[in-house]
Amino acid sequence: MCTPDKKCENCAGTKKITAKKLKVLFVRLLITNYKGVIELRLITWNCKMAFHTKANDILTFSPDILIVPECAKPEIVLKKSKENLPEYLWFGDNINKGIGIFGFNGYQLMLSDKYDEQYKWIVPIQVSGKENFLLLAVWACKYSEDKNACYIEQVYKALEVYEDFLEKGNVIIAGDFNSNKIWDKDHKIGNHSEVVNLLSENGIKSTYHEFFNEEQGKETQPTHYFWHRQTKPFHIDYCFASADWMERLGNVVVGKYEDWAQKSDHCPVMIDFK
Numbered sequence: 001m002c003t004p005d006k007k008c009e010n011c012a013g014t015k016k017i018t019a020k021k022l023k024v025l026f027v028r029l030l031i032t033n034y035k036g037v038i039e040l041r042l043i044t045w046n047c048k049m050a051f052h053t054k055a056n057d058i059l060t061f062s063p064d065i066l067i068v069p070e071c072a073k074p075e076i077v078l079k080k081s082k083e084n085l086p087e088y089l090w091f092g093d094n095i096n097k098g099i100g101i102f103g104f105n106g107y108q109l110m111l112s113d114k115y116d117e118q119y120k121w122i123v124p125i126q127v128s129g130k131e132n133f134l135l136l137a138v139w140a141c142k143y144s145e146d147k148n149a150c151y152i153e154q155v156y157k158a159l160e161v162y163e164d165f166l167e168k169g170n171v172i173i174a175g176d177f178n179s180n181k182i183w184d185k186d187h188k189i190g191n192h193s194e195v196v197n198l199l200s201e202n203g204i205k206s207t208y209h210e211f212f213n214e215e216q217g218k219e220t221q222p223t224h225y226f227w228h229r230q231t232k233p234f235h236i237d238y239c240f241a242s243a244d245w246m247e248r249l250g251n252v253v254v255g256k257y258e259d260w261a262q263k264s265d266h267c268p269v270m271i272d273f274k
Contacts, residue, residue, distance in 0.1 A: 030206045039248070039274055040272070040273045042063065042172065042174060042270070044237055045067075046237065047068050047069075052079075060133040061268075064130075067138075068101075071099060072095065072097065073090055076096070086104065088101060088103070103129070105129070109135075111126075121139040121141055121154070122140075124139075134171045136158075136162065139175055146242060150176075151178050152177060152195060157189070161196055169243065169244055171204065171242045173240040176236065178238050180216075180235055205246055206239070206240050207246070210249065211252040223266060233257075237267075237269050238269070245273060250272040251270075252270070255270075
């Protein structure tokens, strides 16, 4: 029998669940409709800079892999915030604005030796840990060493460079693509639909579109609000996954405008694999 001073034999070996661990467990259950075990949670969120002031907002959701376009160099984040960022890679020309990739819960990140700096914002990473897979982290922006490849065009050209990875399977491609089918006519080399088709030819599909059974260009849940305006919604952030991962797709959640508009012009996209 337990007393205030002594635990019984049944309770003596019980590990105490800290408030932080309890919060993580609660969040993982609360924010999704998926009731199964989450083996991998990936989140992509363009934070619109000043990540050190916003890190806690996204880390509350307990990602295993976090992709953050427009992220300051992690050393700055660590210096200015109290968040623990145990494993990370970062790429950028401006210390205040690059792409950060973070691993939690024992996940390790290793830059592939196939990395082509000409497309520096599309980063091939070997992820190891509870799950081992290839990750292509994406921030499609205006700046590129290839002057003929901006925004979605640089993604298309990078995918051609990394096509051998795509053919192997066990790959996840996620980030800010700054693109949608509605703008296909604006791009001469590798528009959005061509990127989607190239991936589809390798058995890689959009988790959002498969989960919600929606067509490209007809998305009902925006991931970006131009100039933070709710009247200008667009869907431009994606997570694509190979067939082996798609079979394990458990849930997809897009953040709501009212929760994120004060922090960024993008809402996070969270993908749970079972």
